[in-house]
Amino acid sequence: MSEILDIAKKDGRWVECPSCSEIILKKKLEENLWICNHCDHHFRISAKDRVGIICDEGSFVPLEADESEGMEADEEAISCGKASIDGRGCWLGIMDFSHKGGTMGVALGRKVVRLMDASRESGLPLVIFPASGGVRIQEGIWGLLQMLRTVHARDRMKGTPFITVFTDPTSGGVTASFAALADILLAEPKARIGFAGPRVIQSTLNCAIPQGFQDAETLLKNGFLDRIVHRRDLRDTLSFFLKWF
Numbered sequence: 001m002s003e004i005l006d007i008a009k010k011d012g013r014w015v016e017c018p019s020c021s022e023i024i025l026k027k028k029l030e031e032n033l034w035i036c037n038h039c040d041h042h043f044r045i046s047a048k049d050r051v052g053i054i055c056d057e058g059s060f061v062p063l064e065a066d067e068s069e070g071m072e073a074d075e076e077a078i079s080c081g082k083a084s085i086d087g088r089g090c091w092l093g094i095m096d097f098s099h100k101g102g103t104m105g106v107a108l109g110r111k112v113v114r115l116m117d118a119s120r121e122s123g124l125p126l127v128i129f130p131a132s133g134g135v136r137i138q139e140g141i142w143g144l145l146q147m148l149r150t151v152h153a154r155d156r157m158k159g160t161p162f163i164t165v166f167t168d169p170t171s172g173g174v175t176a177s178f179a180a181l182a183d184i185l186l187a188e189p190k191a192r193i194g195f196a197g198p199r200v201i202q203s204t205l206n207c208a209i210p211q212g213f214q215d216a217e218t219l220l221k222n223g224f225l226d227r228i229v230h231r232r233d234l235r236d237t238l239s240f241f242l243k244w245f
């Protein structure tokens with residue numbers, strides 16, 4: 001069996017589900033919105049795939065790059081732009097965990113601020129999909145300052161509607177700053193959302209941590225989230241909420 005597994009993995013057309021270990025044809029997985037059809041595990045996806053799932057076809061227009069951002073901006077772990085979802089206009093910020101663990105450095109902070117300002121100026125709602133390991137620690141205090149900077153930008157938005165859809169995993173300074181400050185907090189099933197990771201908490205408190213304590217399901221039960229939304233229902237749910245504004 002393990003030989004078959006190795007061959008399947010090397011082949012590149014097959015993917016192993018990290019939750020149930022089922023080997024799935026990549027094409028099938030893509031057709032199923034990157035959800036395992038055996039255990040319902042929601043795979044981490046790229047910003048491009050996310051746009052394809054929730055936006056009206058061809059409606060996504062990237063936020064114009066600021067000259068001061070230079071080339072660096074294109075490589076950042078967030079894709080920002082304007083789009084329509086079921087005919088309703090909104091601004092979108094989609095983070096990609098595969099890019100340096102979705103960490104927030106100066107360039108990312110600047111992009112989030114510009115996105116929030118664009119939303120405020122146009123009066124169109126903002127939808128952010130965070131996926132992050134937290135602040136980019138290599139940038140030291142400048143990385144940490146992005147928490148303050150994005151929170152101020154969020155504060156300036158005042159009455160402009162803001163929705164967060166937490167995806168797996170969101171942690172550290174991103175959870176603890178702009179991501180958790182939305183008017184409506186949604187999450188994908190089983191998404192891990194927290195500040196410090198479970199191992200750090202366990203070793204600090206020196207006690208066992210209950211299973212799934214940072215899962216979206218636990219957070220919903222404890223009042224941190226408003227709703228958990230299956231990826232298949234995400235577009236309809238966002239359309240429902242955007243209708244309010």
Ligand SMILES: [Zn+2]
Nearest residue numbers: 017020036039
């Ligand atoms: Zn699975």
